[in-house]
Amino acid sequence: MEHKKSNFNKIEELWEEDLLKRYPENSHKKKQEYRNYDAPARDTVKDFYYLNHVNQTYEFVLEKEKEFLSFDKKEMSLWEAVDFLNTLVDDSDPDIDLDQTQHLLQTSEAIKADGHPDWFVLTGFLHDLGKVLCLFDEPQWAVVGDTFPVGCKFSDKIVYPEFFKENPDNDNEKYNSKYGVYEPNCGLRNVHMSWGHDEYLYHIMKDSLPDEALYIIRYHSFYAQHRENAYEHLMDEYDHKMFKWVQAFNPYDLYSKSPTPPNAEELKPYYQQLATKYLPEKIRF
Numbered sequence: 001m002e003h004k005k006s007n008f009n010k011i012e013e014l015w016e017e018d019l020l021k022r023y024p025e026n027s028h029k030k031k032q033e034y035r036n037y038d039a040p041a042r043d044t045v046k047d048f049y050y051l052n053h054v055n056q057t058y059e060f061v062l063e064k065e066k067e068f069l070s071f072d073k074k075e076m077s078l079w080e081a082v083d084f085l086n087t088l089v090d091d092s093d094p095d096i097d098l099d100q101t102q103h104l105l106q107t108s109e110a111i112k113a114d115g116h117p118d119w120f121v122l123t124g125f126l127h128d129l130g131k132v133l134c135l136f137d138e139p140q141w142a143v144v145g146d147t148f149p150v151g152c153k154f155s156d157k158i159v160y161p162e163f164f165k166e167n168p169d170n171d172n173e174k175y176n177s178k179y180g181v182y183e184p185n186c187g188l189r190n191v192h193m194s195w196g197h198d199e200y201l202y203h204i205m206k207d208s209l210p211d212e213a214l215y216i217i218r219y220h221s222f223y224a225q226h227r228e229n230a231y232e233h234l235m236d237e238y239d240h241k242m243f244k245w246v247q248a249f250n251p252y253d254l255y256s257k258s259p260t261p262p263n264a265e266e267l268k269p270y271y272q273q274l275a276t277k278y279l280p281e282k283i284r285f
């Protein structure tokens with residue numbers, strides 16, 4: 001388990017670095033200012049995306065929805081879930097500079113500092129809780145990484161699009177046309193996304209948070225849309241309206257690295273009060 005945990009953090013960290021390289025905070029910053037991968041790290045990211053792109057089929061997603069959307073795995077309060085997620089951390093890995101709780105707190109505290117409404121702050125604080133999937137023994141490629149629609153043609157705007165050649169859906173005419181199983185501009189609510197922490201947490205929070213928050217949670221790793229605009233043909237007007245929030249959230253997720261880490265114990269009462277306002281006492285996972 002320890003090895004697995006440390007490996008999980010490694011993948012996550014590499015994914016994040018990859019995102020920062022693809023989408024630097026300051027586009028006029030020169031590329032080389034960002035840490036370059038050594039070859040083995042680069043390969044780890046590639047291997048990760050290979051597994052993700054080959055295995056995320058329409059059928060796989062439906063299976064995972066069936067398996068996890070009955071929420072019979074565990075019941076936890078918000079803080080218990082955050083603590084549980086944090087057991088993913090392995091301090092023995094010197095490369096990991098942020099544990100899960102710190103990432104959540106730094107994201108939410110940055111949102112709070114900009115004066116956003118409380119539901120937005122809470123969303124920042126819980127946006128990655130779906131990663132508990134890893135603690136239910138799900139493979140990393142089915143938990144983290146960029147997400148994308150399944151059941152229709154994979155966009156070449158998705159990172160490492162060449163790996164989709166080996167995804168069985170790519171050769172299935174039911175799924176490989178522009179719209180696949182969907183109607184033009186049917187609205188993303190009718191579209192199945194690749195399975196991962198975003199989709200899982202969306203379903204957990206569906207009845208508790210405002211729609212804007214649910215869009216942030218559900219689509220925060222959907223870079224092919226919120227950065228590349230590759231799936232407008234499936235979106236309706238309501239999606240476009242709501243996606244402004246996904247875009248507003250993304251910089252907080254990617255670039256919130258505070259030099260003085262927030263103090264979790266001090267901030268706990270504030271977040272507990274937000275949990276009381278919006279969430280059931282025990283959240284079902």
Ligand SMILES: [Fe+2]
Pocket residue numbers: 127128197220221
């Ligand atoms: Fe995330």
Ligand SMILES: [Fe+2]
Pocket residue numbers: 103127128253
């Ligand atoms: Fe995140």
